[in-house]
Amino acid sequence: MSLKYGDRYPGLLRGTGIGARLARHSLTLLAITLLLMPLADLHVLSRDPWAELGRIAQGLLMPHFGSIDAPFKALGLTVSVALWGTLAGVVLGFPLALLFSRSRLVRAGCAFVRAIHELFWALLFLQIFGLSALTALAALAIPYAGIFAKVYAEILESTPSAADDALPQGTGRLSRFLYCELPLAFGQLAAYTRYRFECGLRASVLLGFVGLPTLGFQLESAFREGRYFEAGAVMWLFYALIASLPWWAHRRLLLPLTLGSLLLLGPWPQIDGALLWRFLSTDIWPAPLLSGDLPGLVAWARDIPELLPAIGNTLLLGLLGTAGSLVIAMLLWPLASRHFGNRLTRAAGSGLLVFLRSTPELMLAFVFLLLLGPSLLPAWLALALHNGALIAFLVARHADSLEPGMPDLPASGRLAYELLPRVYPGLLALLYYRAEVILRESAILGMLGVATLGYVIDDYFQTLMFDVAFALLLITACLNVLVDALARRLRPRDVTHDDPCLRQEQLSYPR
Numbered sequence: 001m002s003l004k005y006g007d008r009y010p011g012l013l014r015g016t017g018i019g020a021r022l023a024r025h026s027l028t029l030l031a032i033t034l035l036l037m038p039l040a041d042l043h044v045l046s047r048d049p050w051a052e053l054g055r056i057a058q059g060l061l062m063p064h065f066g067s068i069d070a071p072f073k074a075l076g077l078t079v080s081v082a083l084w085g086t087l088a089g090v091v092l093g094f095p096l097a098l099l100f101s102r103s104r105l106v107r108a109g110c111a112f113v114r115a116i117h118e119l120f121w122a123l124l125f126l127q128i129f130g131l132s133a134l135t136a137l138a139a140l141a142i143p144y145a146g147i148f149a150k151v152y153a154e155i156l157e158s159t160p161s162a163a164d165d166a167l168p169q170g171t172g173r174l175s176r177f178l179y180c181e182l183p184l185a186f187g188q189l190a191a192y193t194r195y196r197f198e199c200g201l202r203a204s205v206l207l208g209f210v211g212l213p214t215l216g217f218q219l220e221s222a223f224r225e226g227r228y229f230e231a232g233a234v235m236w237l238f239y240a241l242i243a244s245l246p247w248w249a250h251r252r253l254l255l256p257l258t259l260g261s262l263l264l265l266g267p268w269p270q271i272d273g274a275l276l277w278r279f280l281s282t283d284i285w286p287a288p289l290l291s292g293d294l295p296g297l298v299a300w301a302r303d304i305p306e307l308l309p310a311i312g313n314t315l316l317l318g319l320l321g322t323a324g325s326l327v328i329a330m331l332l333w334p335l336a337s338r339h340f341g342n343r344l345t346r347a348a349g350s351g352l353l354v355f356l357r358s359t360p361e362l363m364l365a366f367v368f369l370l371l372l373g374p375s376l377l378p379a380w381l382a383l384a385l386h387n388g389a390l391i392a393f394l395v396a397r398h399a400d401s402l403e404p405g406m407p408d409l410p411a412s413g414r415l416a417y418e419l420l421p422r423v424y425p426g427l428l429a430l431l432y433y434r435a436e437v438i439l440r441e442s443a444i445l446g447m448l449g450v451a452t453l454g455y456v457i458d459d460y461f462q463t464l465m466f467d468v469a470f471a472l473l474l475i476t477a478c479l480n481v482l483v484d485a486l487a488r489r490l491r492p493r494d495v496t497h498d499d500p501c502l503r504q505e506q507l508s509y510p511r
Helices: 018-039 049-061 071-099 104-115 118-129 133-157 162-166 173-210 215-224 228-243 251-262 273-283 287-291 294-302 307-336 343-358 361-372 376-400 411-448 453-462 466-490 500-508
Strands: none
Touching (some): 071 215, 118 453, 173 228, 287 294, 307 466, 343 376, 361 411, 376 411, 411 453, 453 466
């Protein structure tokens, strides 16, 4: 007797419906993670992590703002880099968005540049422009151009065609775009640009970890030297900057803010054209490749001993981060939903989610690294908490828009039978949207000493072996493109397009 599809699965896992398929997806992800977890270095290498955690908490509770060196200059430079980096990304990305659907080459180029993390671009441009604002602007503008091109193209393609169809035949393509498509899409384009600027603020802070004098430089220095009261003050400045964004970045203040911030970006470096050309045409390429020596190129690649372990750790950390984000999101989203708890518990839950999703993974990993020592464990915790909280925040907003059909059920029944089946497809779609981002962050966390590709890339940049470092950047980009393609195939396609959770995600979090 032949078995029908799904008969080998028990109970709720049977069948081809979306619920059974998503349950199989999730359990497979968790099973693979548990199976591979013994391969990860998750040891705690710190002698007394709780004492260190107490000192960090004390620094956050009693910050010393007076100990910060030139805080307003650091804040101003952080805002200036984010603003002009985002603006440059818009200028470069918008024309590409108009060609995005028509050119495979444009789509491939945009996928490549956005697959490399901003800090990796900063490491590359440091070799050309040094510790200057031009390095920071280029590090933001290039990946953001690829991101803007993709997202702007998707927004323009989703605009209603009724107004365009009403124009008389023979109307030029430019007129159709300016009078029909752009006005209808402008609200969504502006909303996404505002969100990307907020991302730029976080990225601008993180650029301090490679030596640029933004808030991140002072934060990294204070933490490394154990000056936790100063580090706490810098952290609170960062959270105040993000929280006050709707007021100081209002559209009426945008023009004076843009012009005024330009004054903070100098001095500009002097660029030697000959050295720049030599770097781009010779230094970053393997010598056997330039001479056409294929056996020599194979031997050159074989002489990179850390390559395979670094790739394995990066992929393993990405898997752990994705599975951890799923678990954290499932645990945390009810804390901020109106369907559970009371006003006080919901406020506490929402505050926790805002704190975790507003703190970049690199900052969380840096703190956990001080507590637990250099292993994959701090990076895993940082990835899971940040991305899980981000997903939980959006899922809670989705759940708040739903009305239970059986309001008399207890909280556990309401969660299991009413809300979870309705929000879980969107939750899993959000997780797959974030999978490529998690892998990008897994690679960059190596700059903190975690044994991923970022650690090897940073090491080769510091030893001026630019050809090996650039080759590893290409490998990192290829891994991200492959993971993004896999995530798109696994992403639930039965989720309704009117799902507010996914609609918010598409406006706020695509890469």
